Amino acid sequence: MSTPTSADPKVGFVSLGCPKALVDSERILTQLRAEGYRVVPEYANADVVVVNTCGFIDSAVEESLEAIGEAMAENGKVVVTGCLGKRADLISDRFPEVLSISGPQDYNSVMKAIHAQVPPKHDPFFDLLPPQGVKLTPRHYAYLKISEGCNHRCSFCIIPSMRGDLRSRPVNEVLAEAERLVRSGVKELLVVSQDTSAYGVDQRYASYPWKGRQVETRMTGLVRELGEFGAWVRLHYVYPYPYVDQVIPMMAEGRVLPYLDIPFQHASPSVLKAMKRPAHAEKVLDRLKAWREQCPSLTIRSTFIVGFPGETEADFQTLLEFLEEAQLDRVGCFTYSPVEGATANSLADPVPAELAQERFERFMELQSAISEQRLRSRIGGVEPVLIDEIDADGALGRSRSDAPEIDGVVRVHDGHGLMPGQIVEVRIDQSDAHDLAGHLAEGR
Numbered sequence: 179m180s181t182p183t184s185a186d187p188k189v190g191f192v193s194l195g196c197p198k199a200l201v202d203s204e205r206i207l208t209q210l211r212a213e214g215y216r217v218v219p220e221y222a223n224a225d226v227v228v229v230n231t232c233g234f235i236d237s238a239v240e241e242s243l244e245a246i247g248e249a250m251a252e253n254g255k256v257v258v259t260g261c262l263g264k265r266a267d268l269i270s271d272r273f274p275e276v277l278s279i280s281g282p283q284d285y286n287s288v289m290k291a292i293h294a295q296v297p298p299k300h301d302p303f304f305d306l307l308p309p310q311g312v313k314l315t316p317r318h319y320a321y322l323k324i325s326e327g328c329n330h331r332c333s334f335c336i337i338p339s340m341r342g343d344l345r346s347r348p349v350n351e352v353l354a355e356a357e358r359l360v361r362s363g364v365k366e367l368l369v370v371s372q373d374t375s376a377y378g379v380d381q382r383y384a385s386y387p388w389k390g391r392q393v394e395t396r397m398t399g400l401v402r403e404l405g406e407f408g409a410w411v412r413l414h415y416v417y418p419y420p421y422v423d424q425v426i427p428m429m430a431e432g433r434v435l436p437y438l439d440i441p442f443q444h445a446s447p448s449v450l451k452a453m454k455r456p457a458h459a460e461k462v463l464d465r466l467k468a469w470r471e472q473c474p475s476l477t478i479r480s481t482f483i484v485g486f487p488g489e490t491e492a493d494f495q496t497l498l499e500f501l502e503e504a505q506l507d508r509v510g511c512f513t514y515s516p517v518e519g520a521t522a523n524s525l526a527d528p529v530p531a532e533l534a535q536e537r538f539e540r541f542m543e544l545q546s547a548i549s550e551q552r553l554r555s556r557i558g559g560v561e562p563v564l565i566d567e568i569d570a571d572g573a574l575g576r577s578r579s580d581a582p583e584i585d586g587v588v589r590v591h592d593g594h595g596l597m598p599g600q601i602v603e604v605r606i607d608q609s610d611a612h613d614l615a616g617h618l619a620e621g622r
């Protein structure tokens with residue numbers, strides 16, 4: 179393998195935003211490495227800097243503009259890409275000197291701009307890349323992006339206008355990537371998209387050959403096959419359509435993690451209608467009950483928005499009652515904030531910021547109590563824990579109920595001798611509203 183030298187062209191890289199943007203960054207970084215570029219941590223030494231931006235909410239826009247400003251000040255040769263690239267005027271008005279601006283997944287434009295600034299070093303040995311490409315996540319887990327774009331038009335969201343309609347990757351391509359990742363040491367695959375339940379709709383669920391059989395480009399086919407690799411498989415951004423029912427038995431059998439990340443966003447029918455949410459008419463509580471009966475260890479994670487325009491006190495009460503009834507395990511909540519370009523901005527009856535904040539606090543108070551009680555019920559049990567890091571107090575890992583970054587952790591008090599990526603059995607002996615703690619179970 180060729181060793182990087184100080185003569186290699188150098189690229190600084192900043193990656194902001196969601197896991198989908200992270201996957202874009204990984205593809206660009208893999209391409210850079212394949213062409214002999216060196217990625218350097220500091221701007222001053224770089225020949226060019228790439229900023230992969232996020233434009234989802236106003237605070238993300240500001241963070242992206244600040245990152246571009248910093249790269250301009252410290253280096254001056256800056257290529258901007260990602261979601262905010264769709265709003266090129268905003269960037270070029272503030273930073274007319276940037277070298278190029280492109281939107282998400284526009285890898286070609288990014289590479290073209292880098293080539294124009296600093297040509298690649300020809301290196302015939304360079305196909306000796308790690309087989310899993312360059313990952314920004316720790317080696318033992320990886321995001322698996324199954325599609326781009328979205329066919330829905332939620333009124334608060336501008337992702338479809340930035341990323342376009344749903345385009346699913348053929349199932350054999352996704353499975354080949356997953357297999358490569360697992361072979362290279364990945365222990366947990368996090369399936370991401372904008373709408374995982376819709377996977378394959380755009381391809382009319384086309385079948386592709388995989389390991390001597392035909393597999394449909396469809397969530398159920400994908401999940402069944404991913405379950406063959408022996409890694410943890412975690413499903414994000416699933417909507418509660420009836421055919422999700424077919425995935426639950428696979429969770430009960432242990433083929434994939436008993437974990438569903440379903441962004442409900444609200445529970446009041448009128449707010450969901452104003453939000454134009456997918457699956458808003460489904461009987462969610464009945465469905466959750468049936469799923470838990472089939473798979474009692476199922477963890478449900480969700481996110482909600484309070485203070486959406488037109489949300490009345492009665493709507494908010496409906497949401498609190500839903501929370502009480504649904505007993506969700508992991509919940510994130512945001513107060514509504516307008517996003518430039520979103521249709522929700524023109525809706526009547528905005529909720530004053532103080533009232534939205536007050537509802538947020540009431541929501542969180544109720545959910546913390548639910549979460550605390552649900553976590554407490556796990557004390558005394560023995561659970562598999564995937565170790566993420568070792569520190570002075572032992573090890574930190576995650577149970578099957580915890581996705582990285584967004585959910586809780588499990589502290590393993592006597593885990594000093596463990597290694598990241600190991601899966602160990604832990605007896606849980608402590609809990610709070612977010613996290614668990616325990617000791618290695620005897621006879622592991």
Ligand code: SF4
Binds near residue numbers: 329331372456
């Ligand atoms: S489902 Fe709605 S919120 Fe999610 S990406 Fe599509 S339009 Fe946006």
